[in-house]
Amino acid sequence: MSVQFEFLGPLKQLVNGQDIVEIQAATVGEALDNMKDLYPGISRRLLSDEGLLHQHINLFVNEDDIRYGNDLETRLSAGDKVTVISAIAGG
Amino acid sequence: MEGVFLIMESQVMNQILECTSCGIVTEYKPETVCPECFGPLEVTYDYESIRGRLSREAFAARPTTMWRYHELLPAIDGGVPETPVGWTPLIKARRLGQVLGMPNLYIKNDAVNFPTLSFKDRVVTVALAKAIDFGFDTVACASTGNLANAMAAQASMLNLSSVILIPQDLEHQKITATACYDTRVVKVNGTYDEVNRLCSELAYREEIGIVNVNLRPYYSEGSKTVGFEIAEQLGWRLPDQVVVPMAGGSLISKIDKGFKELVKVGLAEDKSARIYGAQASGCAPITDLVKTGAKQVTPVKPDTLVKSLSIGAPADGLRASRVINGSGGWAEDVSDEEVVESITLLAETEGIFTEAAGGVTVGVTRKLVEQGKLNRDAVTVICITGNGLKTADLVKHRAAELPLIEPKYSSYSELVNNNEEVRISVGTI
Numbered sequence: 084m085s086v087q088f089e090f091l092g093p094l095k096q097l098v099n100g101q102d103i104v105e106i107q108a109a110t111v112g113e114a115l116d117n118m119k120d121l122y123p124g125i126s127r128r129l130l131s132d133e134g135l136l137h138q139h140i141n142l143f144v145n146e147d148d149i150r151y152g153n154d155l156e157t158r159l160s161a162g163d164k165v166t167v168i169s170a171i172a173g174g
Numbered sequence: 175m176e177g178v179f180l181i182m183e184s185q186v187m188n189q190i191l192e193c194t195s196c197g198i199v200t201e202y203k204p205e206t207v208c209p210e211c212f213g214p215l216e217v218t219y220d221y222e223s224i225r226g227r228l229s230r231e232a233f234a235a236r237p238t239t240m241w242r243y244h245e246l247l248p249a250i251d252g253g254v255p256e257t258p259v260g261w262t263p264l265i266k267a268r269r270l271g272q273v274l275g276m277p278n279l280y281i282k283n284d285a286v287n288f289p290t291l292s293f294k295d296r297v298v299t300v301a302l303a304k305a306i307d308f309g310f311d312t313v314a315c316a317s318t319g320n321l322a323n324a325m326a327a328q329a330s331m332l333n334l335s336s337v338i339l340i341p342q343d344l345e346h347q348k349i350t351a352t353a354c355y356d357t358r359v360v361k362v363n364g365t366y367d368e369v370n371r372l373c374s375e376l377a378y379r380e381e382i383g384i385v386n387v388n389l390r391p392y393y394s395e396g397s398k399t400v401g402f403e404i405a406e407q408l409g410w411r412l413p414d415q416v417v418v419p420m421a422g423g424s425l426i427s428k429i430d431k432g433f434k435e436l437v438k439v440g441l442a443e444d445k446s447a448r449i450y451g452a453q454a455s456g457c458a459p460i461t462d463l464v465k466t467g468a469k470q471v472t473p474v475k476p477d478t479l480v481k482s483l484s485i486g487a488p489a490d491g492l493r494a495s496r497v498i499n500g501s502g503g504w505a506e507d508v509s510d511e512e513v514v515e516s517i518t519l520l521a522e523t524e525g526i527f528t529e530a531a532g533g534v535t536v537g538v539t540r541k542l543v544e545q546g547k548l549n550r551d552a553v554t555v556i557c558i559t560g561n562g563l564k565t566a567d568l569v570k571h572r573a574a575e576l577p578l579i580e581p582k583y584s585s586y587s588e589l590v591n592n593n594e595e596v597r598i599s600v601g602t603i
């Protein structure tokens with residue numbers, strides 16, 4: 084199934100400056116995995132050595148922070164919108 | 175803006191941001207994210223050159239505001255604002271010290287910081303000066319309340335347009351005061367973390383200077399001045415222990431940075447200060463991290479009356495926990511009930527009326543002493559960061575059943591002289 088990934092600000096460079104990327108995947112983790120051939124370096128820069136979403140990055144599925152849910156295991160459905168944005172904000 | 179800005183002599187002109195994750199350096203710009211690894215950018219200084227130019231004696235003639243430390247703050251092209259921010263009292267807390275069994279207890283009292291009675295005035299002063307440098311005419315922030323007050327007041331003073339986004343459940347005093355300034359207040363139906371996320375989007379979708387997003391490297395440097403002042407007021411000595419309330423974890427990290435910088439530039443002797451963090455139990459992701467030693471923050475949904483510290487996904491949580499663990503300190507959290515008791519304890523013993531965050535600091539200090547984590551005899555500074563008038567509803571029970579008399583001496587005498595006086599005593603622990 085196809086979902087839309089949007090990268091904001093400096094994170095756009097991960098997908099060659101595109102605003103929206105369409106990806107087929109059943110979970111967030113799988114989506115990131117599927118992107119790595121098209122966009123080399125994306126896994127290394129979004130995921131930590133332990134394979135977790137990097138602490139400086141937030142990822143929202145339909146506006147919900149995946150860290151409050153199932154993290155990279157969060158399931159995706161057709162038409163979902165995923166936003167990837169820097170977590171260095173606030174306080 | 176005549177008269178508002180003061181050009182400092184010898185303002186250091188090296189304007190460098192460094193990534194705390196990968197170390198790459200870039201020029202000053204309105205950005206908080208490393209272009210290489212997306213880690214946080216941090217302002218750094220040429221400590222060697224500052225060391226050569228700065229002596230303790232120089233401070234006697236300096237203005238009693240946080241800008242007395244301008245060499246160790248971001249360089250401001252247009253000169254620094256003349257806002258009277260900082261240089262708040264450091265007082266010896268004799269009575270509270272007695273209650274806690276701590277003879278060397280001090281309070282850094284930012285409940286009386288100007289202009290809006292919290293430490294947030296410090297960060298805003300730097301952020302808005304940089305916003306003007308970068309040519310923004312609109313500034314914005316996501317706030318848990320105190321920042322909203324500080325931003326609204328100082329943006330009004332500097333004639334900057336401002337938008338302030340707040341979660342709708344803040345204390346009405348904080349919302350009301352914010353709305354009185356020349357600003358646009360936007361209430362958001364969501365948690366602080368959701369408001370913050372919206373603000374991050376704004377930073378990338380619009381041309382706005384967001385003090386805690388794209389101006390964050392400069393903004394956060396303002397918090398170091400709490401550390402600078404503590405050390406200078408102790409006679410250029412670092413304290414043995416310092417207790418700091420935590421929301422995003424920035425203030426505590428920057429107090430530590432400030433202490434280390436004073437050592438680097440030769441103003442204070444090399445000594446490690448143990449750093450202790452304080453949170454409310456209903457929102458304690460950073461104390462949890464300190465206790466578990468986990469590698470990442472596990473965000474929480476805040477459930478506490480302490481609104482000012484209700485950040486469930488703290489951006490500097492990991493940094494703060496490393497600062498605390500690395501210094502040999504510790505972190506604790508207290509219930510809302512303990513927060514309320516601690517607000518009144520501080521008022522009764524020291525005459526300082528603090529907001530909820532100060533209740534957290536006092537409550538956690540008490541808890542850490544009881545646990546033996548804080549050394550009773552060591553020179554200890556606790557940071558009171560906000561004013562009680564802003565969260566007065568938390569303690570309104572204290573005034574709920576006050577007696578009412580007729581305006582006659584007989585009524586007065588009957589109440590005060592004949593009835594046994596009820597005095598709350600604050601026993602020692």
Ligand SMILES: Cc1ncc(COP(=O)(O)O)c(C=O)c1O
Nearest residue numbers: 174421422423424425482559560
């Ligand atoms: C009164 C008060 N104290 C402490 C803090 C904590 O600051 P930080 O987010 O830098 O940890 C805040 C944050 O809003 C605050 O309002």
Ligand SMILES: [Zn+2]
Nearest residue numbers: 193196208211
């Ligand atoms: Zn980097």
